[in-house]
Amino acid sequence: MFDHKAYLQKNDSMTFDEAVEIYNSIFKILECNDEYLHELWKEVIDSALVYSNMRVSWNYFSREEKHEKDNLRTSYHNTFMINLKAFHKLSEQLKLDGNWIKKLGSSENRKRWGDFAGYILCIADSKIKLDN
Structure with a gap:
């Protein structure tokens, strides 16, 4: 069972407000019309989807499945990063x-x-729904 209060007490936790602040900073960058920048952002979103799906599924895997898929999960995480x-x-090269x-x-x-x-x-899903 996930305990949000316990999670927030950890040194490596991230609050929703922190995530929104970072996301909003990125979203401002996306006002730039550079096509390659937008392609890279799509790759970020796609890899976040793949990694997050694995991370959620992880909670339901047996011990054997976790052992079998651990390298794949790490690979998905590395790809996102x-x-x-x-x-x-x-974005820095574009100043x-x-x-x-x-x-x-x-x-x-x-x-x-x-x-x-x-x-x-x-956040992206919420932003899309708010914008439509």
């Missing part, structure tokens, strides 16, 4: 504000980055 870093690098990545924290904090993948999907 690589895509997000590539998006950040291009756009890349300070959001500092708020996300070091990529060594894999758990926090993985949590952000889920938050991106939640």
